[in-house]
Amino acid sequence: MAKLYFKYGAMGSSKTAQALMTRFNYTQKGYNVLLLKSSVDNRFETAFNPQVVSRIGLSADCIKFSSGENLLNLFTKNNYSKKVDVVIVDECQFASKTQVEQLKQISKDIPVLCYGLLTNFKTELFEGSKRLIELADSIDEVKSVCKCGAKATVNARKINGKVTTSGEEILIGAEESYESMCYWCFTKALENSKPKLVDFKAEIKNKHYNYLERE
Ligand SMILES: [Zn+2]
Known part of the structure; x- marks a missing residue:
């Protein structure tokens, strides 16, 4: 039985670099990796050549998915043209609850590795990360x-x-x-x-003096 992996970390913790190194490792051994990322993340975006790009300079072509897209269908379509051995998802926090459930289905047959943030800027869980915590077979923290x-x-x-x-x-x-x-x-x-709280008394006093000076 394959597994659904969730590898989370804060921004700048090298999650994307790790995702790309894992992809490289699989590819070197002759495995076919389906590299996905959410289209919400539009950094490094060009219309024809979406890429996963890490801050330390690694990059690879990927397929992006929109928020409402069925990932099972996306997987089936790619698996049909060339058998997919492993799925790697970058910025997985942007996947919806339903999409994480679809990734879980895919992980019944092949490994699915998800890399992303755990919480948003309000320290609250992203929807995708919440569902991944609930469904992942393996959860690891990428520390920074x-x-x-x-x-x-x-x-x-x-x-x-x-x-x-x-x-x-x-x-x-x-x-x-x-x-x-x-x-x-x-x-x-x-x-x-x-x-900062304004010291209104001092401010009025200053204005008053200024007024008197001008007089
Ligand atoms: Zn500190």
């Missing part, structure tokens, strides 16, 4: 470090350099960036990002 030295577990969203917990789960084309941190650095950064 916070700037303080502790393990990074939170994928903090930054807008104009400030950590925020507001906004949609997926921002497309927005000017946001992400930083992986431990929970305590995250809560501290969140606190520091809140607007």
Whole structure:
């Protein structure tokens, strides 16, 4: 019996590089790998040549799937043209609950390895990751470090350099960036990002003096 694997980690934990190295390993041994990624992740996107690209420079052609796509059908179609030996999914957190259930079905016959984030920028589980925790036969953590030295577990969203917990789960084309941190650095950064309370008394006093000066 094959297995459904879930390998999760924070951003920058080399999940994608590991997915690509695993693919390379299978390919070297003559296995046919079906490499999938969600079309929600549109980084490195070109219309004709979708790729999985890691931050350290590894890349490979892949097939992307949309949010409503039936992965069993996608698999069957590819398996028909050339027998698929293993499925690797990158950014699997963007798969829907139903799509993870379809991956589970595929894993009855061949290994399915899913790489992705566990939680979003609000420290809540992604839909796909939640279902993977429920259904995976094997769950592993790809560890990475916070700037303080502790393990990074939170994928903090930054807008104009400030950590925020507001906004949609997926921002497309927005000017946001992400930083992986431990929970305590995250809560501290969140606190520091809140607007400071204005000392109204001092402000009125200043305005008053300015007014008098101008007089
Ligand atoms: Zn930290």
